[in-house]
Amino acid sequence: MATEALPDGAVLMTPAGVIETFNGAAQRLLGLSGDDHGENLGVLIRHPDLAALINGELEEDLIEIAAPNDEDRRLEIRRIAVEADRILILARDVTQLNRLLTMRQDFIANVSHELRTPLTVIMGYLEATEDPSLDPATLRELLGKLLSPAQRMRALVDDLLLLTRLESSPALDPDQIGEVNVPNLVQRIVDDASQLSDGRHRINVNVDTQLRLRGVESELHSAFGNLVANAVRYSPEGGDIDVRWYHTDAGARFEVEDHGVGIQPEHLSRITERFYRIDLAGSRVRGGTGLGLSIVKHVLKRHDSGLAVRSEFGRGSRFYCVFPPQFSLPVSR
Numbered sequence: 034m035a036t037e038a039l040p041d042g043a044v045l046m047t048p049a050g051v052i053e054t055f056n057g058a059a060q061r062l063l064g065l066s067g068d069d070h071g072e073n074l075g076v077l078i079r080h081p082d083l084a085a086l087i088n089g090e091l092e093e094d095l096i097e098i099a100a101p102n103d104e105d106r107r108l109e110i111r112r113i114a115v116e117a118d119r120i121l122i123l124a125r126d127v128t129q130l131n132r133l134l135t136m137r138q139d140f141i142a143n144v145s146h147e148l149r150t151p152l153t154v155i156m157g158y159l160e161a162t163e164d165p166s167l168d169p170a171t172l173r174e175l176l177g178k179l180l181s182p183a184q185r186m187r188a189l190v191d192d193l194l195l196l197t198r199l200e201s202s203p204a205l206d207p208d209q210i211g212e213v214n215v216p217n218l219v220q221r222i223v224d225d226a227s228q229l230s231d232g233r234h235r236i237n238v239n240v241d242t243q244l245r246l247r248g249v250e251s252e253l254h255s256a257f258g259n260l261v262a263n264a265v266r267y268s269p270e271g272g273d274i275d276v277r278w279y280h281t282d283a284g285a286r287f288e289v290e291d292h293g294v295g296i297q298p299e300h301l302s303r304i305t306e307r308f309y310r311i312d313l314a315g316s317r318v319r320g321g322t323g324l325g326l327s328i329v330k331h332v333l334k335r336h337d338s339g340l341a342v343r344s345e346f347g348r349g350s351r352f353y354c355v356f357p358p359q360f361s362l363p364v365s366r
């Protein structure tokens with residue numbers, strides 16, 4: 034059969050549903066076997082929608098059903114009248130496509146929700162400014178409150194744009210690769226983190242001042258900065274935070290260790306998913322948007338590295354990544 038090369042299953046049959054021939058993909062997708070020639074497809078696969086499709090009773094000659102031999106897979110089945118007395122049934126596996134569509138819907142729902150929250154706050158303040166009896170001082174105070182939710186929206190949009198850019202180009206742009214002075218970068222990141230901490234944590238820095246990295250500085254800034262900001266955000270007051278950058282046999286290692294809330298094992302595999310946050314009921318620790326670690330994951334992947342996490346719930350976490358020797362640049366070691 035000429036359809037053997039098709040990725041879709043193809044079954045040629047009489048209008049009554051008697052199978053004449055089918056390709057390998059049809060065997061796989063529909064669970065047909067060599068003995069099934071001459072059998073009736075509607076009898077082999079008992080499904081009311083399929084029966085109606087074969088009989089040409091549907092308005093549109095297209096249905097979607099679970100695969101007969103695998104409940105978790107979805108098949109799109111199409112009926113085409115090829116000649117006056119032949120019907121072609123085409124089956125396509127749409128499981129992956131459906132998954133992508135669901136992901137896209139979830140993504141849009143998440144983004145909309147995240148933008149709506151600060152927008153609602155902004156609108157609340159703006160409505161309050163409409164009161165004609167407001168004195169100038171109160172008016173200025175109200176306007177001042179608009180900044181924080183607006184900054185939140187800006188940060189979210191920046192993160193989304195960065196993530197989209199990282200996802201759409203899996204490899205580093207050679208023009209952007211340079212020698213990154215990680216000790217210097219870490220210092221800048223820790224200065225920012227100290228602002229965020231506002232004296233509530235002790236941040237200890239331990240870096241090999243000779244060790245540099247080949248990479249894209251702005252991306253590494255986002256990635257390392259996210260890890261350090263998380264350590265601050267998810268540690269109660271008084272918690273020590275250690276930031277380390279050192280040489281190992283496997284390559285250069287960046288590490289952030291905190292003594293904060295920690296992560297339960299069931300969440301560990303999911304924290305790098307977009308918008309994934311752990312809801313700690315009763316905790317005063319508040320999460321962000323859940324994009325940070327997705328950005329970290331993508332940046333590290335582009336630098337031939339990956340994120341590893343060790344965490345104990347209630348005790349703290351250690352996030353680290355190792356850059357292979359060809360990315361690490363020991364300076365006059």
Ligand SMILES: Nc1ncnc2c1ncn2[C@@H]1O[C@H](COP(=O)(O)OP(=O)(O)OP(=O)(O)O)[C@@H](O)[C@H]1O
Pocket residue numbers: 192259263264267291293294295296304305309310311312320321322323324325326327350
């Ligand atoms: N050091 C940590 N200790 C405990 N939990 C953490 C730590 N880092 C991340 N998490 C958990 O993983 C979730 C995802 O982290 P991620 O950095 O992706 O998002 P976020 O911090 O909530 O928001 P964003 O970084 O986008 O502002 C966090 O919400 C938090 O529940």
Ligand SMILES: [Mg+2]
Pocket residue numbers: 259262263321323325326
């Ligand atoms: Mg974060």
